[in-house]
Amino acid sequence: MRRSKRFVSEVLSTLKDNIQRTGDPLGLKRVYWTGWAKGLNLQKGGETILLTARMYQMLPYIMQITGLVASAKPFLSRRGLGEIVNMGNRIMGDKIIRFKALGSRELRLKSHNVLKGIVSALGVIDQRPAYLYEDEPYSGVLLYDLGLDEYIEDHIKKVYSLFKTYKVKKIIGVDPHTVFMLKEIYPNYIDNYDIEVKHYLEILSENNQTLKKMCKKSLDKEFVIHDSCYLTRELGIVEQVREISSSLGMTIAEPENTKLDTACCGGPIEYAFRDLTEKVSETRIQELSAISKNIIVECPICLINLRKYEKEMGIKVWDIGELLFEALH
Amino acid sequence: MDIKESQTVRNTLLQEIGKCRACRFCIDVCPAYQASEWVENMSPYGRLQILKYLINGTLDEDDPLIYSIYSCLQCGRCDRLCQAKGQNLDVSHLIRLGKYLLSQGLVKGSKNEKV
Numbered sequence: 001m002r003r004s005k006r007f008v009s010e011v012l013s014t015l016k017d018n019i020q021r022t023g024d025p026l027g028l029k030r031v032y033w034t035g036w037a038k039g040l041n042l043q044k045g046g047e048t049i050l051l052t053a054r055m056y057q058m059l060p061y062i063m064q065i066t067g068l069v070a071s072a073k074p075f076l077s078r079r080g081l082g083e084i085v086n087m088g089n090r091i092m093g094d095k096i097i098r099f100k101a102l103g104s105r106e107l108r109l110k111s112h113n114v115l116k117g118i119v120s121a122l123g124v125i126d127q128r129p130a131y132l133y134e135d136e137p138y139s140g141v142l143l144y145d146l147g148l149d150e151y152i153e154d155h156i157k158k159v160y161s162l163f164k165t166y167k168v169k170k171i172i173g174v175d176p177h178t179v180f181m182l183k184e185i186y187p188n189y190i191d192n193y194d195i196e197v198k199h200y201l202e203i204l205s206e207n208n209q210t211l212k213k214m215c216k217k218s219l220d221k222e223f224v225i226h227d228s229c230y231l232t233r234e235l236g237i238v239e240q241v242r243e244i245s246s247s248l249g250m251t252i253a254e255p256e257n258t259k260l261d262t263a264c265c266g267g268p269i270e271y272a273f274r275d276l277t278e279k280v281s282e283t284r285i286q287e288l289s290a291i292s293k294n295i296i297v298e299c300p301i302c303l304i305n306l307r308k309y310e311k312e313m314g315i316k317v318w319d320i321g322e323l324l325f326e327a328l329h
Numbered sequence: 330m331d332i333k334e335s336q337t338v339r340n341t342l343l344q345e346i347g348k349c350r351a352c353r354f355c356i357d358v359c360p361a362y363q364a365s366e367w368v369e370n371m372s373p374y375g376r377l378q379i380l381k382y383l384i385n386g387t388l389d390e391d392d393p394l395i396y397s398i399y400s401c402l403q404c405g406r407c408d409r410l411c412q413a414k415g416q417n418l419d420v421s422h423l424i425r426l427g428k429y430l431l432s433q434g435l436v437k438g439s440k441n442e443k444v
Contacts, residue, residue: 004396005435013437145403147428148436229404264360264404273400279364280402 031134033057036112045166046130053139053178055300056111060104070274117325124214125207139181156189170196176230205240215327218249224292227262228299248327256287267301285309346381355407370397373407373420380427
C-alpha cells in the first residue's frame with residue numbers, strides 16, 4: 001500500500017505510452033499474435049471476422065510482465081527511479097519480455113489450442129470467419145478499466161476505422177472483455193455504430209445439435225465451471241457454456257458462487273497489486289477445487305490466474321476452447 | 330477532460346453516491362474486501378465514501394486511498410447485490426468513474442498531472 005500513488009501513476013503512464021506508441025498494451029512492437037493461425041487458411045479480412053484482440057496470445061507475456069512489475073515495484077514507486085525503469089521499458093522492454101516469454105512454451109501452446117478449437121467449432125457449424133492477422137487490433141479494455149477515458153476515444157476511433165477499411169460488418173469475439181468493449185463501450189464513442197458483435201459461445205449454442213453430431217470424441221469427465229464476471233453479469237451469457245459442455249459429453253458441476261453470482265478470479269488487478277490478486281484467486285480456486293479437479297474457464301484472464309495452482313493443488317484448468325479442440329480433433 | 334466535463338462527472342458521482350442507503354450488504358460480497366481481511370476501505374461501500382470525501386475536499390488523495398480505489402476488480406458483484414436490495418446503484422461503474430477522475434491527475438504529461 002506504501003507509495004501506491006506513485007506506483008499507480010507509473011503503471012497508468014506506461015500503459016498510455018505503450019498504447020500510443022505501439023497500439024499494444026504490452027508495448028511489444030513485433031507481431032506476436034498471428035502464430036496460432038498458421039496453416040488454418042483463414043481468409044484475410046471480410047464481412048465477418050474472428051477477433052482475438054490478442055488476448056490469449058498475450059498470456060505468456062503477461063506472465064513475465066507481472067513478474068517484472070512485482071520485482072520492479074520498489075523502484076517504480078520512487079521519484080526518479082520510476083522514470084529510469086520506464087525509459088528502460090521503452091528501449092529494452094520489448095526484447096526482455098519476448099526473451100523471458102520463450103520459456104512459456106506450454107502456455108503458448110495452450111492459448112493456440114484454445115483459438116484453434118474455437119475456429120474448428122465454428123467451422124463444423126459452417127461459420128468461417130476471416131481474420132485480420134498482423135492488422136488485428138487490441139480493444140483498449142485496460143484503458144477503460146483504469147479510467148483512462150481521455151485516451152480511449154482516439155484508440156477506439158483508430159480501431160473502428162480499421163474495421164471499416166476491411167468492410168467488417170460482424171465480429172465474433174473470443175474473450176469476454178473484448179466483446180464487452182465492442183458491444184457496450186464502442187457505441188458510446190462512434191456515431192451510428194453499425195457492427196454486430198457476438199461472443200463465439202452464443203453462436204455455438206445456437207447450433208448445438210450440429211456441434212454435438214460432429215464431435216469426434218466424448219469428453220466423459222466431471223468438470224466444475226468458473227463463470228467469467230464480464231460474460232455473465234455484463235453480457236448475460238450464462239447457460240451457453242453449459243449447453244455446449246453437455247454436448248461434448250461432459251458432466252457439469254456448479255461451485256458455491258456461480259452463474260450471475262460468480263466470484264472473481266482476481267485477474268483484473270494483477271498488473272499492479274499481485275498480493276491482493278493472489279488472495280482473491282486462492283479463495284476462488286479453493287471453492288472450485290472442492291467440487292472437481294477439472295475446472296472450465298471462458299476467459300483468458302481467468303485462465304492465467306487459476307492455472308497457476310495446477311501443480312500445487314493437483315488440478316487442471318481448461319479453457320472451453322481447448323476442450324472444443326480436444327473434442328473435434 | 331475539460332473543467333466542465335470534470336464537474337459533470339463529479340456531480341454525477343455525488344448525486345449517485347447520495348442515493349446509497351448505507352445498508353452495507355455490498356461489502357460482504359466484494360472479493361477485494363474479503364482478501365483484505367475485512368478492511369472497509371477495500372469494500373464497495375468504503376470506496377464510494379472515499380470518492381465522496383475526495384470530491385468534496387474532506388480527504389486528500391494519499392497512498393491508502395489510491396490503493397483502495399484502484400484495487401477494485403470491477404467484477405460487478407456489488408452491482409448485483411445493490412440491485413437485489415432494491416437500490417440498483419451501478420456501484421462498480423461509479424468506482425470506475427472515480428478512477429477516471431483520479432487518473433487525470435496521475436498520468437504523466439496530462440495537463441492535470443499532480444504526482
